[in-house]
Structures are given as C-alpha cells and as structure tokens.
Amino acid sequence: xxxxxxxxxxxxxxxxxxxxxxxxxxxxxxxxxxxxxxxxxxxxxxxxxxxxxxxxxxxxxxxxxxxxxxxxxxxxxxxxxxxxxxxxxxxxxxxxxxxxxxxxxxxxxxxxxxxxxxxxxxxxxxxxxxxxxxxxxxxxxxxxxxxxxxxxxxxxxxxxxxxxxxxxxxxxxxxxxxxxxxxxxxxxxxxxxxxxxxxxxxxxxxxxxxxxxxxxxxxxxxxxxxxxxxxxxxxxxxxxxxxxxxxxxxxxxxxxxxxxxxxxxxxxxxxxxxxxxxxxxxxxxxxxxxxxxxxxxxxxxxxxxxxxxxxxxxxxxxxxxxxxxx
Amino acid sequence: xxxxxxxxxxxxxxxxxxxxxxxxxxxxxxxxxxxxxxxxxxxxxxxxxxxxxxxxxxxxxxxxxxxxxxxxxxxxxxxxxxxxxxxxxxxxxxxxxxxxxxxxxxxxxxxxxxxxxxxxxxxxxxxxxxxxxxxxxxxxxxxxxxxxxxxxxxxxxxxxxxxxxxxxxxxxxxxxxxxxxxxxxxxxxxxxxxxxxxxxxxxxxxxxxxxxxxxxxxxxxxxxxxxxxxxxxxxxxxxxxxxxxxxxxxxxxxxxxxxxxxxxxxxxxxxxxxxxxxxxxxxxxxxxxxxxxxxxxxxxxxxxxxxxxxxxxxxxxxxxxxxxxxxxxx
Numbered sequence: 001x002x003x004x005x006x007x008x009x010x011x012x013x014x015x016x017x018x019x020x021x022x023x024x025x026x027x028x029x030x031x032x033x034x035x036x037x038x039x040x041x042x043x044x045x046x047x048x049x050x051x052x053x054x055x056x057x058x059x060x061x062x063x064x065x066x067x068x069x070x071x072x073x074x075x076x077x078x079x080x081x082x083x084x085x086x087x088x089x090x091x092x093x094x095x096x097x098x099x100x101x102x103x104x105x106x107x108x109x110x111x112x113x114x115x116x117x118x119x120x121x122x123x124x125x126x127x128x129x130x131x132x133x134x135x136x137x138x139x140x141x142x143x144x145x146x147x148x149x150x151x152x153x154x155x156x157x158x159x160x161x162x163x164x165x166x167x168x169x170x171x172x173x174x175x176x177x178x179x180x181x182x183x184x185x186x187x188x189x190x191x192x193x194x195x196x197x198x199x200x201x202x203x204x205x206x207x208x209x210x211x212x213x214x215x216x217x218x219x220x221x222x223x224x225x226x227x228x229x230x231x232x233x234x235x236x237x238x239x240x241x242x243x244x245x246x247x248x249x250x251x252x253x254x255x256x257x258x259x260x261x262x263x264x265x266x267x268x269x270x271x272x273x274x275x276x277x278x279x280x281x282x283x284x285x286x287x288x289x290x291x292x293x294x295x296x297x298x299x300x301x302x303x304x305x306x307x308x309x310x311x312x313x314x315x316x317x318x319x320x321x322x323x324x325x326x
Numbered sequence: 327x328x329x330x331x332x333x334x335x336x337x338x339x340x341x342x343x344x345x346x347x348x349x350x351x352x353x354x355x356x357x358x359x360x361x362x363x364x365x366x367x368x369x370x371x372x373x374x375x376x377x378x379x380x381x382x383x384x385x386x387x388x389x390x391x392x393x394x395x396x397x398x399x400x401x402x403x404x405x406x407x408x409x410x411x412x413x414x415x416x417x418x419x420x421x422x423x424x425x426x427x428x429x430x431x432x433x434x435x436x437x438x439x440x441x442x443x444x445x446x447x448x449x450x451x452x453x454x455x456x457x458x459x460x461x462x463x464x465x466x467x468x469x470x471x472x473x474x475x476x477x478x479x480x481x482x483x484x485x486x487x488x489x490x491x492x493x494x495x496x497x498x499x500x501x502x503x504x505x506x507x508x509x510x511x512x513x514x515x516x517x518x519x520x521x522x523x524x525x526x527x528x529x530x531x532x533x534x535x536x537x538x539x540x541x542x543x544x545x546x547x548x549x550x551x552x553x554x555x556x557x558x559x560x561x562x563x564x565x566x567x568x569x570x571x572x573x574x575x576x577x578x579x580x581x582x583x584x585x586x587x588x589x590x591x592x593x594x595x596x597x598x599x600x601x602x603x604x605x606x607x608x609x610x611x612x613x614x615x616x617x618x619x620x621x622x623x624x625x626x627x628x629x630x631x632x633x634x635x636x637x638x639x640x641x642x643x644x645x646x647x648x649x650x651x652x653x654x655x656x
Binding site for chain 1: 521527528
C-alpha cells in the first residue's frame with residue numbers, strides 16, 4: 001500500500017551558544033494507512049522530537065535542518081505556521097502524554113470539541129454538537145449526552161485521555177501522532193486506550209505513530225517498530241521480529257532488561273553506562289562505548305540502516321548480510 | 327524464619343474537608359479519605375514483600391506509615407517484636423530509625439542539589455553519630471558508593487552531574503549508610519528508563535543477597551514486582567485484597583481484581599494476543615462503594631458483595647478478601 005506518511009532523511013538541530021546540537025539525524029520511515037508504527041527508546045533518544053517535527057510543533061530554536069516530511073505525497077515540512085495549523089487537526093491528529101494540560105480547564109468538553117469540529121468541518125452548531133457526542137461515544141465515554149457539558153476537572157484521568165483522543169479525531173485525520181498516550185494512566189485504563197487506538201487504525205484506516213517507552217504497549221499495539229538511540233533509528237522492523245529476534249545489540253539489551261511476566265531470571269540483562277548526551281555523541285556508532293560486540297569499524301564509521309534478517313539495523317555486524325538471499 | 331516487620335490492622339485517615347468557613351456557609355459535612363483501611367501483613371527477615379495497586383490505592387501511604395513519616399490513625403506496626411509507635415516518640419527513636427531506611431521514587435527531588443554526593447551519603451552517618459572523623463567518613467562513603475556501582479571519586483560531584491539511574495543509586499547508598507536491616511522502597515524505578523531500571527533492580531537484589539536486607543517494595547509495575555519479590559500484596563482502595571507468595575499469585579490469581587490487573591498488563595512476549603477488556607476504573611476514594619470496594623467492576627459480584635465487606639481469609643497459604651472465592655463461586 002502507498003504510504004500515508006513518508007519521512008526522509010529528517011535532521012533536526014538545536015543551535016546553542018556552544019555550537020549546534022544534532023538532535024535527530026537521518027531519520028527515515030513510512031507509515032501506511034491502517035498501520036501502527038511504534039517508536040521506542042529511552043528518555044532523550046529523540047522519539048518525542050520526531051513526533052513534534054512531523055506535526056510541525058518543534059520548540060524553537062529547534063529546526064528541521066535537512067530532510068523531508070511527506071503527507072500523502074505532499075511536503076509538509078516547508079509549510080508556514082498557518083498552513084500547518086490547517087493540516088494539524090484536519091489531517092493530523094495529535095495526542096499528548098498529559099491529558100490535563102491538553103484541555104482548557106475553563107471550557108466544557110463539549111465547547112472544545114465543537115470548536116475544533118467547526119474549525120475543520122462545514123457543520124452548524126447543532127450538527128457539530130451531534131458529532132461531538134458521537135465522538136465521545138466512539139471513544140468509550142459512558143452517557144456522552146450528559147458528559148459533554150461537563151468541565152475537564154469532572155473527568156478522571158482515563159476519561160480525560162479519551163476526550164483528548166476524541167479531540168484529535170474530531171476532523172477524522174488520516175494520521176494520528178500519539179506521544180506517550182498511556183504513560184500517565186493506570187494499567188487497567190491503559191489497556192482500554194490501547195484497544196481504542198488499535199480499533200481506530202483497523203476500522204477507520206488511520207495511520208498511527210505511537211511514541212512510547214513501554215515495550216509491552218508496543219508489542220500489543222503496533223505492526224512495525226522503530227527503536228531509537230541517541231537521535232537515530234537503531235533498528236526498524238516488524239514488531240514480532242524486533243522483540244523476539246532483535247538484530248541490533250542495543251535492541252537486544254533493551255529487550256533483555258525488561259522483566260518478563262513468563263520467565264524467571266535471577267538477574268536482568270543490563271546495558272552498562274547511559275545514553276550519551278547530545279553534545280558528546282561518540283564517533284562512529286553512537287552505541288559503541290556500551291556495546292558488548294563492538295569492533296574496530298564501529299568506533300570509526302557510522303552505520304546506516306541495513307538489512308538484517310527480517311528487520312533493518314544500523315549495525316556493522318550486519319554489513320554484508322543484506323546480500324544473502326533469504 | 328523470623329518475622330522482622332509485622333503490621334496489624336493499620337489505618338490512616340486524612341481529613342480533606344473544605345475550610346471551616348466554607349463548610350459553615352455551604353453546610354458541607356467534614357470529609358475523610360480512608361487512605362489505608364485495615365491492612366495487616368508480616369515480612370520475614372531477608373525477604374521482599376511487594377505491594378501493588380493502581381494510583382490512589384494507598385500503597386505509598388503504607389510505606390510512609392511503616393517508616394514513621396505518618397502516624398497511624400489506628401493499628402500498629404511492630405519492628406523486630408517492638409511496637410514502633412511509642413518507640414519513635416521515645417529517646418530510642420534514633421536507634422530504630424537507623425535500622426530502617428527509605429528510598430523514594432523521584433531521584434531528582436530526593437537529593438539536595440546544592441550538596442555534594444559526599445555530604446548526601448555521609449549525612450545519615452553524621453546525623454546518627456556513627457562516624458565523626460573526616461577521614462573515616464570519606465573511606466566509608468567511598469565504600470558505599472562502590473557497593474552501588476559508582477566510583478569513590480564521584481563523592482566530590484553534585485547530583486546534577488549524574489543521570490537518573492545513577493542518582494537513584496546515590497539514594498540507595500545513602501539509605502545503606504546506617505547499615506539498616508529494612509528498606510522501604512517506594513516506586514524506586516518508576517522514574518527510570520528500562521535499561522537503567524535493570525541496573526538498579528540488579529543492585530538491589532545483589533545487596534539483599536549479600537547483606538540479608540528485608541524490603542518492602544512498592545510498585546505499580548507487575549513485571550518488576552514479579553522479578554524482585556517473594557510475596558505480593560495487591561491493594562485496592564486502601565485495603566489488601568490478596569496476599570500470596572509470588573509464584574502462586576502470578577500462576578493462580580484468585581481475587582477478581584488481581585486477575586483483572588494481570589490481564590491488563592501488556593506483555594512483550596504475547597504479540598497480538600487479545601486482552602480481556604477491562605471495564606470501568608477506580609472509584610473516587612472519597613466515596614468508596616459499600617461492601618467490597620471492587621464490586622461495581624467485578625464480573626462475579628452479587629448482593630452480598632454490595633452489602634458486606636469481605637475479610638482477608640487465609641486458605642492454602644494465600645489470603646484473599648472475596649466473597650465469591652470464599653463461597654467457591656470462582
């Protein structure tokens with residue numbers, strides 16, 4: 001299927017007094033309609049930044065320095081703020097981590113929904129309200145006719161996140177960028193929100209980019225997953241392969257460090273050290289100082305994503321493996 | 327195995343009433359939250375009890391009650407056979423405090439940013455008068471830092487020079503300074519990334535093995551709990567609903583709430599598995615449901631569950647507070 005979102009060689013920089021920090025480098029991926037792409041990584045890996053760059057909400061002085069973002073074949077990274085605002089909401093819906101800060105506490109939920117709907121769709125007030133109630137119902141809010149006139153503080157955390165998702169869906173966007181949508185929620189609520197996102201992708205054909213640090217959520221929700229490390233994609237592939245047979249030593253370490261529910265281990269696999277800061281990214285592969293399988297080439301030359309079994313990994317261990325026919 | 331910590335019918339009630347004037351003008355009643363409501367358990371020496379539950383279930387309050395940061399409204403905490411309530415008010419308090427320490431969730435907030443690591447780790451030593459000599463302090467701090475996988479040279483740095491996982495290790499080093507027997511860990515890895523979480527959990531397990539530490543481990547992450555604990559207590563709205571050895575709890579959860587929690591965890595090893603849909607959410611603790619607090623969400627609830635509060639009943643080494651389990655309906 002033709003991809004809905006195409007990110008090509010995206011590079012994001014932050015100019016500072018002490019030189020330019022390269023926050024994202026050479027990020028390329030696609031998402032097809034109906035597909036959920038997970039983006040995982042540890043804090044500071046650049047996963048939220050990738051989402052922000054795509055929806056045009058980079059915090060200044062951050063800027064896209066190179067690369068392209070294409071939505072349905074059309075470049076959106078060069079659009080001005082006004083044009084981008086029209087695309088956001090209409091074609092791209094965004095869901096953020098904290099549902100309380102995404103809603104205006106002074107307006108009723110209904111008013112916020114109706115405002116968003118009327119901005120993007122040619123509906124009158126009554127129709128928009130009708131649609132708002134329908135959206136709340138779709139996201140699983142009980143008694144939406146009554147709840148629509150309540151304020152955000154009258155909703156619980158899980159219900160608020162549903163309202164935020166309803167807002168993001170108001171204009172039936174074709175791409176949903178969800179940045180840690182379940183991190184602030186309890187597990188039982190998290191399960192409900194995940195089911196909702198999956199339903200949206202399957203039934204409505206929305207393309208979803210799901211940014212999270214929780215591998216469990218990724219495993220349950222996504223079709224493909226991108227593992228990020230120090231501003232680059234370390235591995236990209238189908239979720240099952242990346243979780244069960246990761247090709248990059250970092251993904252392997254990451255999977256091994258997660259306590260599992262179905263096996264007993266005395267010690268967890270640990271990756272010693274910590275992710276480098278942006279101003280001290282090592283030469284060659286950014287992971288080389290922590291990598292158990294490091295060799296000479298890793299310290300000098302930076303690996304690009306290359307085929308590694310059924311996934312793609314940015315790791316010299318797989319150099320040449322791509323030519324082997326499978 | 328001897329019991330180190332024993333908690334009997336522990337209760338903590340917080341007054342959350344509106345201010346007096348507002349209450350009088352609007353004729354509002356006083357309001358109380360029963361954050362912890364009749365919790366009893368015991369932890370054997372050298373073992374780990376984990377308390378799990380969703381936000382607002384009272385697990386952190388239990389942690390604070392145990393180390394004496396809150397006083398209980400009712401009930402008692404016994405440490406090594408002695409009741410801690412009166413002891414903490416007596417001249418013996420420092421002796422007791424030395425034997426139990428706490429590790430907090432947020433390593434960014436629990437270390438003084440203006441102190442060097444040396445002073446942070448040495449504070450309990452100085453406070454309890456264990457070591458006064460500067461040279462001896464320096465040696466001991468170096469030792470403690472080495473125990474948690476940091477270098478003695480790190481002592482002269484400030485907290486901001488460390489990553490989250492390293493800071494949490496500094497907190498652990500500080501907690502270990504007085505050579506405590508009992509550590510209360512309130513979500514020690516929730517603020518950390520998974521690879522760093524693995525480092526901290528490994529250190530905690532190593533220390534337990536080497537020094538015979540006893541842990542109360544508070545967490546909302548069932549996978550982490552499964553990894554570190556010996557026994558697990560599941561809390562819901564201030565009450566323990568199930569208390570069981572880890573293996574039993576994860577292999578055969580009895581309480582419907584425990585089952586729901588286990589079903590709800592996304593697990594990386596079950597790609598594509600359909601989960602049991604979870605219904606509803608935790609009710610408002612200001613106005614908890616009558617009878618069993620879980621009954622509005624429970625698929626097995628009947629009239630008795632709505633009226634009568636179930637007690638924790640021991641059976642085959644497991645304690646469950648559920649009428650349906652007791653009656654053999656599930």
